[in-house]
Amino acid sequence: MNRHRLDFAIVGAGMVGMAQAALLAVRHPNMRLALLEASPETTVQQSDSYEPRVVALTQASRELLEEVGAWEDISAQRACPYVEMRVWDADGTGSVRFNSRDVQLPNLGHIVENNIIVAALRARLEALPNVELVNSFRLESWWRDCGLWHLQPRGEQSDDGVEGLREQAEIVQTRLLIGADGARSKVRDLLRIRCQETDYHQTALVCVARCEKSHRHTAWQRFMQSGPLAFLPMAGLGDDNHCAVVWSADDSLARELLMLDDQAFALNLEKAIESRLGKVESVSERFSFPLRARHAERYHGPGAVLVGDAAHSIHPLAGQGVNLGFQDVRVLTDEIDRALSRGLEPAHTSVLARYERRRRGDNASTLKAMSAFKSLFGAGDLHWRWLRNTGLSMVDASPMLKKRIILRAMAV
Ligand SMILES: Cc1cc2nc3c(=O)[nH]c(=O)nc-3n(C[C@H](O)[C@H](O)[C@H](O)COP(=O)(O)OP(=O)(O)OC[C@H]3O[C@@H](n4cnc5c(N)ncnc54)[C@H](O)[C@@H]3O)c2cc1C
Structure with a gap:
């Protein structure tokens, strides 16, 4: 049996889990951490083709990636700054433009492919001597004994009926367990934390589109009754004509769009973005990706805490999911630092409760705003159409309001 005595065990090596491990490791070089990930080790190629899954990183997220030492690598690979965002209603004349000039900043954020963020964080973690990244470890069950965790992965049957040796070997003891294992979190289930769930009955289709005209470093978003469509600018592989497309559509429409051949789909896309x-x-x-909103009723249990999509997952229309997760990471780490400086255990209930108090409001208000947006733009009757078109035009005409909206979105 392989026993690891750790300070922190993080379950899930997605963008949030990796950022969490890197920030703790950088701030606490004398502490030992392990990052346990269900999927086998994969080599992420420094690709010369685009990956369609992207995120719109805010300035606050960029600062976190700078602190852990991953941003330089990300920007050297591919990160597309966007200076403008245009949002308009498909049913009417309401539209709004947000420009970085409105807030005297060089850009509003960066569009980055998920695999570039993952590769940069992985490279950073590999360079940190106090972090161990354990792949093929799918947490299945645990028990706690004398305040220490014993984490048991799923034993997988191999072809000859013998359990995988690695799976048998890993048992981990840790002072604090951090669940960063995504929207269907096992850590959350094992803590018996329930989730408030909303099925949006929408599916997000993502792909990369090459367009005739340059994207002009602008994020384009058209709201249709069947869901929002976004064209997000991608950094050039020789041009400024590639966009990451996120088309959130009612399930039935999404099914139809998925069945089309590429040519027919491209035509539909062109029409939909006018x-x-x-x-x-x-x-x-x-x-x-089927779209569901989830919010955990609590963010912590005895000795364990949730971050990122394990605690909350939201509609991608505002592009805030991973940004909220990165802010969880920053606040949790600040609270751990504060506890350690006062001689408190990082898993002390008061520490985890402070983290939850600082994050729940922000996450809940973003979740509520996304649901409200979805209902507002999904409504077809005249009254709602008038209201949202007037609302968009009012925002567009008010520099003060625009400034406040931009600064609020960038701080997440
Ligand atoms: C179409 C779409 C577009 C989006 N666009 C944006 C955007 O523009 N901006 C933005 O901020 N966000 C966006 N998001 C949201 C963003 O992608 C997510 O919020 C983010 O990926 C969540 O990261 P995470 O690390 O918390 O979870 P995940 O990425 O889900 O990572 C969880 C990790 O845990 C591992 N794991 C799971 N179970 C176990 C287990 N039992 N044991 C061990 N490991 C386990 C998984 O293998 C995985 O590696 C978008 C989402 C979608 C679907």
Whole structure:
């Protein structure tokens, strides 16, 4: 049996879990951490083709990635700054433009492919001597004994019926367990924390589109009754004509769109974005994600705490999911630092409760705003159409309001 005596065990090596491990490791070089990840080790290629899953990183997220030493690598690979965001209603004339000039900043954020963030964080973790990244460890059950955790992965049957040796070997003891294992978190289940769930009955289709015209470093978002469509600018592989597409559509429409061949899909896409970027010349493979909002009723249990999508997952229309997760990481780490400086155990209930108090409001208000947006733009009757078109035009005409909206969105 392989026993690890750790200060922190983090379950889930997605963007949030990796950032959490890196920040704790950088701030506490004498502490030992392990990051336990269900999937086997994969080599992330420094690819010369685009990955369709992207995130719009805010300035606050960039600062976190700078602190852990991953941003330089990300920006050297591919990160597309966007200076403008255009939002408009498909049913009417309401529209709003947010420009970085409104807040005297060089940009509003960066669009980055998920695999570039993951690769940069992984490279950083590999360079940190106090972190161990354990792959093929799918947490299945645990028990606690004398205040220490024993984490048991799923034993997988191999072809000859013998359990995988690695799976048998890993038992981990840790002072604090951090669940960063995504929207269907096992850590959350094992803590018996319930979730408030809303099924949006929508599916997000993502792909990369090559357009006739340059994206002009602008994020384009058109709200239709069937869901929002976003064209997000991608950093050039030789041009400024590639966009990451996120089309959130009612499930039935999404199913139809998935069935189309590439040419027909490109035509639908071009029509849906009102040809703002000219012709959609080609599209990549499409991927789909069912959309559900989830919010954990508590963020912590005895000796364990949730961050990122394990605690909350939201509609991608505002592009805030991973940004909220990165802010969880920053606040949790600040609270751990504060506890350690006062001689408190990081898993002390008061420490975890302070973290939850500082994060719940922000996460809950973003979740509520996304649901309200979805209902407002999903409503077809005249009254609602008038209200949202008037609202968009009012925001567009008010520099003060725009400034407040931009600064609020960038701080997440
Ligand atoms: C279409 C779409 C577009 C989006 N666009 C944006 C955007 O523009 N901006 C933005 O901020 N966010 C965006 N998001 C949201 C963002 O992608 C998520 O919020 C983010 O990926 C969550 O990261 P995470 O690390 O918390 O979870 P995940 O990425 O889900 O990572 C969880 C990790 O845990 C591992 N794991 C799971 N179970 C176990 C287990 N039992 N044991 C061990 N390991 C386990 C998984 O293998 C995985 O590696 C978008 C989401 C979608 C679907």
